[in-house]
Structure formats: structure tokens, C-alpha cells
Amino acid sequence: MTLDRWLSRLPLDSPSAFMKQVPTIVGFGIAVVIAVLPNGVPITNTSEFVAGVVLVAVASVLSLVVPWRRFAPEWAVVVPTLSLLAVGLLRLGTGSSASPFVVLTLLPFVWIASEEGRINIVIASLTTFVVLLAPLVVDGATRSVGDVVRAFFSPVIYLIVAIVINELAHRMRVQLAAAREAGERQETLLAQAVTAQDELVLNEARLKTANRLIQSIWNAVxxxxxxxxxxxxxxxxxxxxxxxxxxxxxxxxxxxxxxxxxxxxxxxxxxxxxxxxxxxxxxxxxxxxxxxxxxxxxxxxxxxxxxxxxxxxxxxxxxxxxxxxxxxxxxxxxxxxxxxxMTEAREFARLKDEFVGLISHELRTPLSSILGYLELLRDDDEDPLSEEQLQYLAVAERNAHRLLRLVGDLLFTAQVESGRFPLDIKDVELSSVVSASVESARPAAANAGVTLVAEVPDHTVAVRGDTLRLGQAVDNLVSNALKFTPSGGTVTVALRSDGSQAVIAVTDTGIGIPAVELSQLSQRFFRASTATRNAVPGVGLGLTITKAIVTAHGGRLDIASEEGVGTSISIVLPVETPAAVTGAIPRVEVTP
Structure with missing residues (x-):
């Protein structure tokens, strides 16, 4: 175990001061041994010799027990200053200027000169000057000119050496501080690099896990x-x-x-x-x-x-x-x-269409019979019904007609899905079609508190098509607009000619339709979420039928809507004779 490690275990505050004092203690010990040996360096003044030994002992004890780290750094030079004075006393006690122990001056001198601060240059030089000139003052003997010159020249040399040592020590401290700071930065960077490496390894492991998961999902699809x-x-x-x-x-x-x-x-x-x-x-x-x-x-x-x-x-x-x-x-x-x-889904839809068509066809006959007998009961002059019975009969007749219309719509959609439904092609004047639809819808608009506006141009707008089917398409759009427009709103039915196209636009100020649902509007039985939330009646066949009719006439259906603002649906028809209008049409897609 080294002395420094041993001292570090002691309850001392500044073992470094004592370690700096150790060379002086060793040097003094050797000088004392030489002085007391027979034939050694003679002791010329015992009191001064003993005073020097005592003073260096005091300095050594102070270096060991005083907590120098708790004081300002300049106070630590007290120890080497006392040691330097002890060297002077030792020199006076062993032959004065002829003492060989003057060399011990270097040990505390170097300590003082190497301490931080220019003031230590002055302390080291002055103390050394006192030590070197003391024999001239104490002895009082006549000295040669060479002794005097040497006595004054040596302190000057010590001053120069002190300046050099102090500067070198200062630069060494600066370099040491820079090296320590660089070492600390390097340790910090190393710690950060280790942390980054650990995070990189962890992220790489996570990435591999995520990639394996994604690959597993990818392969499972x-x-x-x-x-x-x-x-x-x-x-x-x-x-x-x-x-x-x-x-x-x-x-x-x-x-x-x-x-x-x-x-x-x-x-x-x-x-x-x-x-x-x-x-x-x-x-x-x-x-x-x-x-x-x-x-x-x-x-x-x-x-x-x-x-x-x-x-x-x-x-x-x-x-x-x-x-x-x-x-x-x-x-x-x-x-x-x-x-x-969607192959299986389409096959299922085809079978469903066939079933719907079959059931609808089978329902038409009994419904027609029911309506016929209801009409006979109402018109029986021989046994007339009472007023209350006529009211009951009107309710039954109204619901039977409603059911018959629904059956007709189901049959029509089945014909559309099969790719063929009948069209009676002739010249159609669209102004009359629009006007008829508006007039038919006025009672429903009045009951709903909705303003119904028709905008029909003075000039003729004609197309080739089926008057009944085109009227059915406009009726569907007007009926939907009235159902989806709250009381106080407005429904506008406008007809205009746009170059080679005729446009029938039905615009309302109703509840609107979410943008994400626009592409599904013409699917059979689809109802917008705004319709279900507001409990608007319907089965979701009107736009499907309208889209099929417009497509069969070589036209298209344009839909624009904003939830809470309103909806505008336009029927765009070619003015010239559409090549596809022959009564036999290709399969009609149900998406707009």
C-alpha cells in the first residue's frame, strides 16, 4: 500500500500539502544525520541548528493536520515558507555561508514558486533572499567582494527561476484543466454513445419485431x-x-x-x-x-x-x-x-334479385285483386257504405296502392339488375315533364311547409326518351328533396339546356348527406345516415331507379351535397338520340 493511499484513509483534509512537504522532511533528515555523525558536517551553532529542526518539524505537522483545502489556496504557502526559513537556520547552525546544506533551499523554493499566482514569485524570491543573505548579517565577519556579489547575485537567479517555474506550472495547470475538461467531455460523450448504442440496439430489436409482425400480417392476407x-x-x-x-x-x-x-x-x-x-x-x-x-x-x-x-x-x-x-x-x-x-356476393345478389322479382310478381296479382274489390265496395250503389266505413276503406286502399308502388319498384330494380327493362322511345319535351312533376308534388310540399320552385325556360328543351320513365325519375328526385327538407326550406327544380345536353337539377336546402356516403347513394336499399337519424321514411330504392333510368337514356346522374346545407342532384341527358336507347341496355352499375 502506497503512502498516499494510506494517508487518504486518515481523517485529514489536505494530505497533498503533507505530500509536498515530504521531500523537505527527507532532505532535513539526511542533513541532520550527516551533521550528527562523527567526521560529518560540524554543528557551529547548536541553538540555530535545533531551531531549524524544530521549525521544519512544526511546518511538517501543520502540513499534516491543518485543513488547507478549507482555506484560500495562497495560505498553503505558509508551510514551504516556514520550511525555507528552517533551511536558513540549519545553514546558520552548520557553518553559515560555508554550510553545504544550502541546496535544501531548492525544495521549499520550488513548492512556493510553483503555486498559482504571481505573488508566490515574490514570496519565494524574498524568502530565498533572506536565507542567502542571513550569513552576511549574522556572522558580521568581513567578506570578500566575491562573497558579497555571490550573495546578491544568487537571489536574482532564484527570482528568474521562480518566474520560469511559476509560468511553467501555470501553463501545466491550464493544460491539465483543459485535459481534464476534455476527459470529462469524452466521458460524457462516451456515456451518451453507450446510451445511444443501447437505444439503437433496442430500436433495432423493436424494428425487427415490428417487421416480423408486419410480414406475418402481410402473408396472412x-x-x-x-x-x-x-x-x-x-x-x-x-x-x-x-x-x-x-x-x-x-x-x-x-x-x-x-x-x-x-x-x-x-x-x-x-x-x-x-x-x-x-x-x-x-x-x-x-x-x-x-x-x-x-x-x-x-x-x-x-x-x-x-x-x-x-x-x-x-x-x-x-x-x-x-x-x-x-x-x-x-x-x-x-x-x-x-x-x-365479390363473385360469391354478386351471385348471392343475383339469386336475391330473382327471388325479389318472383315474390314481387306474385304479389302484384293479389294486390290488384284487393284494389279491385276495394273499388267495388266503395262504388256499390245498392248497399252504400257508411261514412266511417268509407274512411276505413280509404285507409286500406291508400296502403294497398302504396304496397303496389313498392312492388312495382322492386320489379323495376330486378329488371334493371337483369340488364333489360322496357322503354317507349319517342320525342320528349322536358318542360312538360318537369312542370307535371312540380304540380304533382305541390300538395306534399304544402303539407311539409316547403317552398317548391320551378325554373323552366321559355324555349323548348327536347330529348329522345321514355316520357313515363323520365317523369318517374324527376318525381323520385323531387319526392326525396321534399322528404329531406325541413319545414321552411326550399326545393328548386330547374331545367336548362347546356349545349348538347339537357340538365334537370333538383336542389334543396335540406339536411344534406355526408361526403363519405355519396358514392353509395344509388345502391339498392341504402339510406344515408342523416335519413336514419332524422327518421325520414323510405326504403332506399328511389335513386337506384332514377340512376338506372338516366343511364338507360345515355345520361348521367351528378350528385353534390353538404351535410346541414343541402343537396343538388342533376339529371344530365344528351339532346341527340342516344345510341343505347333501344329498350335493351347493358347491365346497369348501381354506383354513381
Whole structure:
């Protein structure tokens, strides 16, 4: 065990002061031994010799027991100053200026000169000056000129040495402080690096776990195809569900640089472009892709029915949810298409349509019979009914007519779904159709407290079509607008000619429809959430029938609505004879 470690265990405040004193103690010990030995350095003045030994002992004890760290740093030089004076006494007691122990002066001198502060240069120089000049003063003997010069020249040299030592010690302290600060910074940086490394390892483990989880989920999605594309529609993501649905592996698709439109029916894309008011000429690839993502580019998710085409030519009816694909900064870098196979659902819907058509057809005959007998009872002159009985009969007749209309609507939707329903094509003057619908709806508008306004131009607006069916379509829109408009609101039915198109717009100030539900409005039996919340009566067939009629006439149905503000639905019809109006129409989609 070293002395320093031993001293560090003692209840001392500043063992460093004592450690600095140790060289002086050792030097004095050697000098005392030499002085007391026979034939050693003679002791010329015992009192001064003993005083020097006592003084250095006192300085040593002070260095050991005094808590120097609790005082200002300049107080610590008391110990080497006393030691330096003790060297002077030792020198006087062992031959004065001829004493060989003058060399011990260097030990406390270096200590004082190396302490921080320029004042210690002065202390070291003055104390050394006293020690070196003391023999000249105390002895009183005549000295040669060389002794005098040496006595005064030596302190000057000590002064220069003190300055050098103090400066070197100062620079060493500065460098040591800088090195210590750099070491502390390095330790801090090392600790931060270790912490960052630990966090990196932890995050890497979490990332691997998350990647394994995502990969497991990705591989488990086999019933829905998930296809990702860049902004131009080039496929770069292909999940196992897509492989199962479309019969191509991920490697085949990515290596072949397939485009998402490669798996769509061109006719469906073209029809969608028509609905978007695109120019229906030769369609470029980018235009076809726009048919898939136009709604998504506008900022909304899009759920729509499409038909996928496999490489072997087999067709798969799917419902596709298209959403934007974002990077870590929230910027759109592509699109995601999640498709669900609707083949079984469509088959179920077909069977349901057949069932509905069959039941509706079977219901018409007894309903017609019921209405006929009710009419006979009402018109029986031989046995007239009482006033109360006529009221009961009117209620039964009104509900029977309502049920018959519902059966008729169900039959019509079944005909639409089968792709064929009858149309009586002739010239139709739309002003009379709109006026008739408005006049028919005025009693209902008055009862509901809604203002019904007709805006019909003076000039003739004519199209080729079925008067009865077009009137039915306008009636449906006006009826819906009245049902969804609270008392005090307004419903406006406007007819206008727009170039090669005729437009019938029905606008209300009603409860409106949420934007996310607009794409589902023309689905059979669908009712908007605002309708169910406000308990508006209906079964959800009116817009389905209206969309089918308008599509059969080569037109389109435009819907715009804002919840709490109102709704505007426009029937847009071609003024020229539509090629599709022949009574036999292609299958009518039920999404707007």
C-alpha cells in the first residue's frame, strides 16, 4: 500500500500539502544525520541548528493536520515558507555561508514558486533572499567582494527561476484543466454513445419485431389482394392475396413491370372516364389510370366495384378500396388498392334479385285483386257504405296502392339488375315533364311547409326518351328533396339546356348527406345516415331507379351535397338520340 493511499484513509483534509512537504522532511533528515555523525558536517551553532529542526518539524505537522483545502489556496504557502526559513537556520547552525546544506533551499523554493499566482514569485524570491543573505548579517565577519556579489547575485537567479517555474506550472495547470475538461467531455460523450448504442440496439430489436409482425400480417392476407403502385400506376407491391386472385407471383409482376391498368377491363375504365366528363376518344395509359385514382388525388378514399382480368382471361368481380400511399413526411408517393372478391356476393345478389322479382310478381296479382274489390265496395250503389266505413276503406286502399308502388319498384330494380327493362322511345319535351312533376308534388310540399320552385325556360328543351320513365325519375328526385327538407326550406327544380345536353337539377336546402356516403347513394336499399337519424321514411330504392333510368337514356346522374346545407342532384341527358336507347341496355352499375 502506497503512502498516499494510506494517508487518504486518515481523517485529514489536505494530505497533498503533507505530500509536498515530504521531500523537505527527507532532505532535513539526511542533513541532520550527516551533521550528527562523527567526521560529518560540524554543528557551529547548536541553538540555530535545533531551531531549524524544530521549525521544519512544526511546518511538517501543520502540513499534516491543518485543513488547507478549507482555506484560500495562497495560505498553503505558509508551510514551504516556514520550511525555507528552517533551511536558513540549519545553514546558520552548520557553518553559515560555508554550510553545504544550502541546496535544501531548492525544495521549499520550488513548492512556493510553483503555486498559482504571481505573488508566490515574490514570496519565494524574498524568502530565498533572506536565507542567502542571513550569513552576511549574522556572522558580521568581513567578506570578500566575491562573497558579497555571490550573495546578491544568487537571489536574482532564484527570482528568474521562480518566474520560469511559476509560468511553467501555470501553463501545466491550464493544460491539465483543459485535459481534464476534455476527459470529462469524452466521458460524457462516451456515456451518451453507450446510451445511444443501447437505444439503437433496442430500436433495432423493436424494428425487427415490428417487421416480423408486419410480414406475418402481410402473408396472412390471402383473401384480399393488396396492390401498391407509384404515382404513375407502376406496380411495386404485390401481396399473397393478389397472387392468389390474379395468378401471378410477386417476382413475375415486379420483374415484368406491370401497370395496374393491365388487370382492368378497358370498357370499365372508359365508362368511368365518361362519368368524369373526360373526352371519350383514344384513351392513353395515364388517362386510364386517372379513372382509378381521380377521387384519391382529390383527397378522398375511393371504394368502387371493378372487374379484374387474370392473365388466363378469367374475370374476377371485385370491390376495390383505393387510398393514397404516403412517405414518412406525409407526401403522397403512390397508391394502394385493396380488392375483395365479390363473385360469391354478386351471385348471392343475383339469386336475391330473382327471388325479389318472383315474390314481387306474385304479389302484384293479389294486390290488384284487393284494389279491385276495394273499388267495388266503395262504388256499390245498392248497399252504400257508411261514412266511417268509407274512411276505413280509404285507409286500406291508400296502403294497398302504396304496397303496389313498392312492388312495382322492386320489379323495376330486378329488371334493371337483369340488364333489360322496357322503354317507349319517342320525342320528349322536358318542360312538360318537369312542370307535371312540380304540380304533382305541390300538395306534399304544402303539407311539409316547403317552398317548391320551378325554373323552366321559355324555349323548348327536347330529348329522345321514355316520357313515363323520365317523369318517374324527376318525381323520385323531387319526392326525396321534399322528404329531406325541413319545414321552411326550399326545393328548386330547374331545367336548362347546356349545349348538347339537357340538365334537370333538383336542389334543396335540406339536411344534406355526408361526403363519405355519396358514392353509395344509388345502391339498392341504402339510406344515408342523416335519413336514419332524422327518421325520414323510405326504403332506399328511389335513386337506384332514377340512376338506372338516366343511364338507360345515355345520361348521367351528378350528385353534390353538404351535410346541414343541402343537396343538388342533376339529371344530365344528351339532346341527340342516344345510341343505347333501344329498350335493351347493358347491365346497369348501381354506383354513381
Amino acid at each position: 390471402t383473401e384480399q389482394s393488396v396492390i401498391g403502385t407509384d404515382l404513375d400506376g407502376l406496380i411495386d407491391v404485390w401481396n399473397p392475396g393478389a397472387e392468389k386472385m390474379l395468378g401471378l407471383t410477386e417476382k413475375q409482376v415486379l420483374d415484368g413491370r406491370h401497370h395496374i391498368t393491365d388487370f382492368h377491363l378497358p370498357s370499365e375504365l372508359a365508362e368511368r372516364l365518361q362519368d368524369m366528363d373526360a373526352r371519350f376518344t383514344t384513351v392513353a395509359t395515364t388517362d386510364e389510370f386517372s379513372a382509378l385514382v381521380d377521387t384519391v388525388r382529390a383527397g378522398s378514399a375511393d371504394v368502387r366495384d371493378w372487374t379484374y382480368v387474370r392473365p388466363d382471361g378469367k374475370r374476377v368481380v371485385v370491390q376495390v378500396a383505393a387510398t393514397p400511399r404516403l412517405d414518412e413526411n406525409g407526401h403522397r408517393v403512390g397508391f394502394i388498392f385493396v380488392a375483395t372478391d
